Amino acid sequence: MPSAAAEVRNVVLVGHTGAGKTALAEDLLSVAGAGGTGTGREQGRHPDGEHRSTRGISLTLSALHHRNMTINLLDTPGYPDFVGELRAGLRAADAALFVVSAVDGVDGATRALWAECAAVGMPRAVVVTRLDHPRADFASAVTACQDAFGAGVLPVFLPDGAVAGGDGARLVGLLTGRVVEYAGRDRRELDTSADLADGAFDEARGALIEGIIAESEDETLLDRYLGGEELDPKTLLDDAETAISRGSFHPVLPFAxxxxxxxxxxxxxxxxxxxxxxxxxxAEHPLPPLTRCDGSDCPKMAADPDGPLLAEVVRTTTDPYVGRMSVVRVFSGTLRPDATVHVSGHGRAAVGHPDHDADEKVGGLSAPDGTTLRPLDACPAGGICVVTKLATAETGDTLSDRDDPRLLAPWTMPEPLLPIAIEARTKSDEDKLPTALSRLTAEDPTVMVRTETETSQLLLWCMGEAHADVLLERLASRYGVDVDRKEPRIALRETLRGPAHGLGRHVKQSGGHGQYAICHLEVEPLPAGSGLQFVDEVVGGAVPRSFIPSVEKGVLAQMTKGVVAGYPMVDIKVRLVDGKAHSVDSSDLAFQVAGGLALRDAAATAGVALLEPILEIAVLVPDEHVGAVMGDLSGRRGRVVGMEPVGRGDSGRTVIRAEVPELEMIRYAIDLRSVTQGTGTFTRSMARYEPMPEHLAAAVMKDRAS
Incomplete structure (x- = not known):
């Protein structure tokens, strides 16, 4: 039986690209891998089914063993395109270790993530890496963390001497004053008192003690400290550990x-x-919010291996030999191989992720041991395991008892906002593409697949350019589907520039039963949103009453197809004023054709204007980037319609509301990241259609004509 919940720690590594998360994870595996034997440096396949080459873009799970404890280490991507993997890691973990480079400091995205973790009370610590770099500065890195993360961020060890790992690399414990010396594969604790220049030790130690006292539940500590009493290091250490577990104190540790x-x-x-x-x-970390599948409340649950089953799929991948593999965090109860569980989805059908509400049989269970997998007889509450043969379960789905199904509240997932159009390269690729795309969406909740009926394009909505590249590479290498990437087309509209008269004449006599229909239309543009207004003004029965609906049907069909560039025509008034019919050769079809021809004739006289979709967007950015974002929006033909402050002081942010043509927003997900150094986010919704500038409309017309 795996370790009890009290003997497990689930820790997620977070930080920007280049901070050294993966190198840190591998170094820890070399020290405390499977049984502490150093298996973390083995080459090969990871427990989540991904090859080592994918680290940096995927959530990876490894197990460490230290002091009879199992530490499940979840290494998350630092690149913002793979935020879905980051969210999954946060959901599966009970604490977060923020990895900060001693060379590069803290970026805006890491600062925002810290605030997000603080909002939910997740325990956090900081490890400063790359101290072996010539430009590394631990003190400056600590200051940057304190400026970015706020109160309670304090070092508990100071590096002293050459921290590149050679002889003399030392760490000084600020609470104990003891020195730890690293030399090769040896680590020794020395009795030597700390002797740092310029009073750095005393200053840092005083700040640490005061920070611990501020979070201590012992109200006498402050008076005793101010009275000059030398506080017991063990008491301070116990208080610090309690405050860390509560998420109110955040130690900073050096690493090289x-x-x-x-x-x-x-x-x-x-x-x-x-x-x-x-x-x-x-057992100490609260469970995510949950309900029963019917929406009713359910009793409060805890990490009890004997309680009702409650687990969640935090990552899904497909192994070419094993099939679908699901990384599952068990929150309550015990998951067993070959058990039948209830799979519940999250209502994301609108973005290409179908609901799930069905029973399914679990396959085999396994758990990481270092970077290899070992079979499991069971995975109790608190554990993270790999499950095979969950055929329909997707990332984010809940697994629970089939007799009393539960549903965990979904974690926050940003909307994919970068569209790319794809087209199967061959007929064989076209046949395999739907299955491959369904598997991609099952694996990655941040990808959305949508077929645009107006443009006849298949769109993949992604988080960014790197995300798009990875998805296309997976289609080719994992599923054997080659696609060509196309530029997304915008669904425009056509309308009339002014009033005009149109003649529709459909007369054919080729022997036998002929076709005869003539109609005269008066057309004019209407205000936006008016649609089609069709008025019958025929007098004297020039067009028989039975054929008037046929004319309207023909006009509507031509509007749907467009008259110039192939885009639907909108917002016009059509008056049927005259026409002619034949007692034998006139028909419903003939007057439909005549109605369409009359509209085309009128449009040729009046001229056609192209309308483009205008989006309402809300851009959330730190205050220091407001000017740059507004300038960028102006360059996109955008109109700023409002601004709202969010937060105060150094953490202040602003929501900029604007209206921007959709044509200018295709690559905005990438460009906003560049303008705001990765700290800006936005949402979009359709507002209305407006006339497109003449030079752009002319280019569209030319392109459609070619």
Whole structure:
């Protein structure tokens, strides 16, 4: 039986690209992999089914073993395109370890993520990496973290000496004053007192003690400290660990890769000790909100292996040999191989992810041991395991008892806002494409597949350019489907520039039963949103009453097809004023054709204007980027219609509301990230259609004509 919940720590690594998350995870695996034997440096396949080459774009799961504890380490991508993998890691974890480079500092996206974790009370700690770099500065990195993350962010160890992993690499414990020396594969605790220049030790120690006292539940500590009493380091350490577990105190630890790659990473044991001693177990971390599948409330649940089953699929992938593999976090109860569970979805059918509400049989269970998999007889509450043969379950789905199904509230998932159009390269690719796309959407909740009927294009909505590249590569390499990438087309509209008269003449005599219909139309444009207004003004029976609906039907059919560029025509008034019929050769079809011809004739006289869709967008950005975003929107023919402040001080942000042509928004997901250094987000919705500028309309007409 796997470890009880109290003996498990589920920790997610977060931080920007280049901060060193994956290198940190591999170094920790080398120290505390399967049984602490160093198996973390093996090459090959990861427990989630992905090859090592995919690290950096996918959530990866590894297991560490330290002091009889299992640490499930979830390494998340730092690149913003793969935020879905990041969200999955946050959902599966009980604490977050923020990885900050001593060279590059803290970026805006990491700052925003810290605030998001703070809002839900997730315990957090900081590890400063790349201290072996020549430009590394631990003190500056700590200051940057304190500026970005706020109160309660304090170092508990200071690096002293050459932290590149060679002889003399030392860490000084600020509470104990003891020195830890790393040399090659050896780690020694020395009795030598700390002796740092310029009073750095005393200053940092005082700040740490005051920070711990501020979070302590012992109200006498402050008076005792101010009275000059030397506080017991163990008491302070216990209080610090309690505050870390509550999410109100955030230790900063230094970390350096070993010189030459063969030594013990500097700070590795201290970091592992902190995760074991201070991060909460699954039993201490509250469960996500949940309901019964029928929407009714259900009793409060806890991480009890004997309780009702409650688990969630946090990642889905497909192995070419094993098939579908699901990484599952068990929140309550015990998941067993070959059990029948209830799979509940989250109502995301509108974005290409169908609802799920059915029973399904679980396949085999396995768990990471270092970076390899070992079979499991069961996965109790608090554990994370890999499940095979969940045929329909998607990322984000809930697994529960089939007799009393539950549904976990979905985690926050941003909407994909970068469209790319794809087209199957061959007939064989076209046949395989629907199945491949359904598997992609099952694996990745941040991708949306939609067929645009007006443009006849198949669109993949992605988080960014890198996300799009990965999806296309997976289609080719994993599913054997080659596609060509096309430029997305915008669904425009046509309307008349002014009033005109149109003649529709459909007369054919080729022997036998002929076709005869003539109609005269008066047309004029209407205000936006008016649609089609058809008026019968025929007098004297020039057009028989039975054929007047036929003329209207023909006009409407021609409007649907468009008259110039092939886009639907909207907002016109059509008056049927005259016409002619034949007693034998006139028919419903003939007057439909004549109605369409009359509209085309009138449009040729009046001229046609193209209308483009206008989007309402709301852009949320830090205050320092407001000017740059507004300038960029102006360059996109946008109109700013309002601004609203959100937050205060250094964390202040602003919502900019604007109206922008959709044509200018195709690549906005990429460009906004560049303008705001990755800190801006936006939402979009359809507002209305407006006339397109003449030079752009002319280019569209030319393109459609070619």
């Amino acid at each position: 890769h070993p010189a030459g790659g063969g030594g013990l990473p500097v700070g590795s044991i201290e970091l592992l000790d902190m995760m074991v001693d201070a991060f909460p177990s699954p």
